[in-house]
Amino acid sequence: MKNRQQGKISLVILLSIISVFIVGCWDSRELSTLSLIAGLGFDLDPATKRATLTYQSIVPSQVKPSPSMGGGEGKQTGSGGLQSIQLDHDTGLSPYEVLNRYTQHGSRIPFYQHTQVIVIGKAAAEHGLYPFLDTVIRNPAGRPNILLAISDNKASDILAVEDGMENIQAVGMANIIKLSARFSKYPAVTCLDFTSRFIGKTTAPVAPIMGVFEETGPEGKRQKKIRINGTAVFKGDKMIGKLNEQESSGLLWVINQIEKGFVIIPEASLEIIGSKTKIIPELTGGKIKITVEIEEEANLIQYNNARNITPDLIHQLEKAQAREIESQVKAVIKKSMALNADIFDFGGAVHRKYKKEWKKMEPRWDDIYPTIEVSVKVKTRLDEIGDINKAIMTE
Amino acid sequence: MLEKGRISSFQLSVLLVGFVLGSSIIITPGGDAGHDAWIAIALGLMEGSLIALIFTALVLRFKDKTIIEINDLVFGKVIGKLISVLFLWYFLHLGALVLNDYVHFFRLELYPATPRTVMLLIIMLVCASTVNRGIEALARCSLILVPLTISVIFLVTMFLIPHFNLNNLMPILDLPIGKLLWSAHSVASFPFAESVVFVMILAFLNKSEKGGRAVSKALIIAGLVLIIASIRNSAVLGPMVAAYNYPSYQAVQVIDIRDIFTRLEILVAINFITMGFLKISVLLYGTVLGLAQVLNLQSYRPIILPVGILMVILALTNVANTIELFDFTHKIYPIYAVPFQIIIPLITLIIAKLRQLPKTDGGIP
Numbered sequence: 001m002k003n004r005q006q007g008k009i010s011l012v013i014l015l016s017i018i019s020v021f022i023v024g025c026w027d028s029r030e031l032s033t034l035s036l037i038a039g040l041g042f043d044l045d046p047a048t049k050r051a052t053l054t055y056q057s058i059v060p061s062q063v064k065p066s067p068s069m070g071g072g073e074g075k076q077t078g079s080g081g082l083q084s085i086q087l088d089h090d091t092g093l094s095p096y097e098v099l100n101r102y103t104q105h106g107s108r109i110p111f112y113q114h115t116q117v118i119v120i121g122k123a124a125a126e127h128g129l130y131p132f133l134d135t136v137i138r139n140p141a142g143r144p145n146i147l148l149a150i151s152d153n154k155a156s157d158i159l160a161v162e163d164g165m166e167n168i169q170a171v172g173m174a175n176i177i178k179l180s181a182r183f184s185k186y187p188a189v190t191c192l193d194f195t196s197r198f199i200g201k202t203t204a205p206v207a208p209i210m211g212v213f214e215e216t217g218p219e220g221k222r223q224k225k226i227r228i229n230g231t232a233v234f235k236g237d238k239m240i241g242k243l244n245e246q247e248s249s250g251l252l253w254v255i256n257q258i259e260k261g262f263v264i265i266p267e268a269s270l271e272i273i274g275s276k277t278k279i280i281p282e283l284t285g286g287k288i289k290i291t292v293e294i295e296e297e298a299n300l301i302q303y304n305n306a307r308n309i310t311p312d313l314i315h316q317l318e319k320a321q322a323r324e325i326e327s328q329v330k331a332v333i334k335k336s337m338a339l340n341a342d343i344f345d346f347g348g349a350v351h352r353k354y355k356k357e358w359k360k361m362e363p364r365w366d367d368i369y370p371t372i373e374v375s376v377k378v379k380t381r382l383d384e385i386g387d388i389n390k391a392i393m394t395e
Numbered sequence: 396m397l398e399k400g401r402i403s404s405f406q407l408s409v410l411l412v413g414f415v416l417g418s419s420i421i422i423t424p425g426g427d428a429g430h431d432a433w434i435a436i437a438l439g440l441m442e443g444s445l446i447a448l449i450f451t452a453l454v455l456r457f458k459d460k461t462i463i464e465i466n467d468l469v470f471g472k473v474i475g476k477l478i479s480v481l482f483l484w485y486f487l488h489l490g491a492l493v494l495n496d497y498v499h500f501f502r503l504e505l506y507p508a509t510p511r512t513v514m515l516l517i518i519m520l521v522c523a524s525t526v527n528r529g530i531e532a533l534a535r536c537s538l539i540l541v542p543l544t545i546s547v548i549f550l551v552t553m554f555l556i557p558h559f560n561l562n563n564l565m566p567i568l569d570l571p572i573g574k575l576l577w578s579a580h581s582v583a584s585f586p587f588a589e590s591v592v593f594v595m596i597l598a599f600l601n602k603s604e605k606g607g608r609a610v611s612k613a614l615i616i617a618g619l620v621l622i623i624a625s626i627r628n629s630a631v632l633g634p635m636v637a638a639y640n641y642p643s644y645q646a647v648q649v650i651d652i653r654d655i656f657t658r659l660e661i662l663v664a665i666n667f668i669t670m671g672f673l674k675i676s677v678l679l680y681g682t683v684l685g686l687a688q689v690l691n692l693q694s695y696r697p698i699i700l701p702v703g704i705l706m707v708i709l710a711l712t713n714v715a716n717t718i719e720l721f722d723f724t725h726k727i728y729p730i731y732a733v734p735f736q737i738i739i740p741l742i743t744l745i746i747a748k749l750r751q752l753p754k755t756d757g758g759i760p
Contacts, residue, residue: 026506026508026509026510026513027505027506027507027508027509113658140503140504140507143648144632144635144645144648144649145648145649145651192632192633192635192649195635195638196632196633196634196635199634199635199638200633200634348562351566351569352562352565352566353566355566355568355569
């Protein structure tokens with residue numbers, strides 16, 4: 001009896017020890033064998049139809065704790081920049097052929113689970129993204145919430161620019177996109193957002209456009225920086241146009257993605273604290289009319305004139321603000337009609353309300369869309385006026 | 396009696412919830428209905444509950460008898476055994492299909508390099524060892540695993556609420572009615588009516604009069620969990636929900652709470668491990684016990700491993716690839732399962748009623 005019990009105990013101990021050593025033996029992956037791809041760039045040469053991928057991999061030994069964490073000295077500047085990342089390029093006929101070529105020069109297995117952002121070159125976007133998009137979403141390692149950005153030139157240029165605050169450039173780039181979306185300037189578009197619009201047939205995908213610009217740094221050297229400078233509009237998998245700053249904000253107003261941010265009118269600046277948009281379609285006699293109703297609430301954060309704020313003035317500011325929002329919205333609607341790209345998911349709104357009629361409309365949506373009559377109704381409310389209630393200087 | 400264990404009606408309910416959640420936790424049923432999947436699940440739940448009524452009525456009519464013994468009583472020794480063998484085939488095949496779901500999911504998402512035989516043998520060893528300990532051990536396992544799984548589902552659903560876009564669920568009833576009904580039927584056949592394997596287990600209830608209520612309660616709870624998961628997936632993934640193989644897994648990948656709670660999809664995989672384990676164990680138990688009864692064995696324990704290996708081999712050979720598995724699950728299985736889930740139990744029940752079995756005054760104890 002005692003012998004049997006001892007045998008059992010030693011078996012349990014043996015199994016525990018074995019289980020420590022053989023966990024995931026076939027699929028074990030060590031950090032030291034992986035190359036963490038932080039950013040992925042996709043370019044296409046329209047003439048030769050050859051794809052180029054740019055991998056921005058993290059070099060773990062060079063990643064230093066950011067200064068805010070304390071202790072670290074931050075990134076060393078001057079000695080060549082980009083130390084914590086490594087850039088690699090490969091070219092081939094299809095995206096996967098290129099991905100495969102990585103093994104010809106990489107010493108580590110590419111690992112896409114931590115990819116922050118995918119940058120697509122302008123030429124590739126205009127030529128059609130389908131093969132690349134399929135590669136990204138079919139791959140189990142790709143995540144649905146990777147951010148997408150379009151480069152206004154080549155994707156490889158953008159991934160090579162050293163960004164100021166972050167150790168890893170792609171992380172910085174992802175943060176730029178997220179910040180601009182938080183302040184309601186440009187949309188942040190994930191793979192999931194993009195493909196959802198893509199699969200919806202009538203809705204046109206959008207993505208922020210990033211560009212490189214140069215400025216003089218603190219030591220007098222020319223420094224390259226990246227910034228978002230527009231929103232790309234797609235029809236199917238091809239990029240067909242670009243929204244400017246004003247139109248991009250207008251887009252966010254219509255698709256109810258205003259979080260916070262500022263509305264600047266000639267005499268004052270207002271901080272948005274909340275907004276809600278409703279898209280109300282109406283079908284009368286075969287014609288579609290769409291009303292975009294925006295209800296916004298803002299605080300006054302700056303007033304240019306040395307005047308006391310009165311209820312009348314608040315009322316005027318509310319109206320001026322509504323006019324400004326309306327002009328942004330009207331601009332983007334005009335642009336989208338001209339491009340004949342339904343970037344607002346008006347089709348979806350019609351589908352939700354008139355599901356029977358939609359079946360006939362869906363195949364003809366390209367003909368219907370530019371004829372839609374859109375009216376914009378903006379209601380604004382000014383809430384707080386800030387810490388002072390008197391003008392601090394009188395005229 | 397081959398099985399000496401007895402389980403309470405509560406344990407039966409929990410085990411049944413786990414069984415129904417089984418592989419449907421990862422392959423959301425009604426997927427072909429797009430954003431109307433939750434309606435298909437609700438309708439399928441109704442159909443599944445009706446089917447469950449048939450077999451529970453049948454088994455509870457004969458107290459303490461499994462379907463194998465009932466078949467012998469109702470159809471006589473020869474035909475009864477034949478019908479029993481049909482059931483055994485269904486349990487074995489269903490077990491192999493669940494193993495397939497298992498291995499395809501894990502080899503795609505988590506363990507691409509691990510050989511499927513090894514993966515199947517490991518899970519089968521765990522299931523076999525549980526079955527070896529009898530129905531009571533299995534039921535007690537479910538008492539721990541099922542509440543854990545359901546709370547994980549609710550937790551990740553909470554985390555996903557910020558990503559909900561309820562517009563994605565509109566318009567309701569977008570599908571042609573025929574397609575919706577087919578989808579509902581396919582939901583009824585997988586997973587709800589698969590609970591027909593409990594014809595092997597209902598006999599071991601300590602209070603058999605509570606069996607009917609226990610089964611319907613369990614089906615409703617599992618149905619609600621699946622409806623919530625389906626609404627969540629549609630609201631988060633939008634039209635892409637129909638494109639993904641494993642929508643729950645993709646939806647949970649979206650969770651990102653201040654960069655702290657991210658990459659929670661492993662929770663979905665863990666849910667699938669535990670619920671899949673319960674489902675395979677129940678099916679293995681049903682097959683093994685049934686086979687032992689058909690062959691008049693003294694004990695079912697010696698044949699657990701052989702039958703388990705048989706299930707593994709069937710899983711390795713019956714489908715060639717994932718899309719074949721999905722095709723079978725969505726297009727053929729809803730028809731293939733009808734005889735086992737509805738027709739045979741219904742005929743047995745009718746004949747039993749006509750012959751006024753079981754005879755309470757006769758020699759059958």
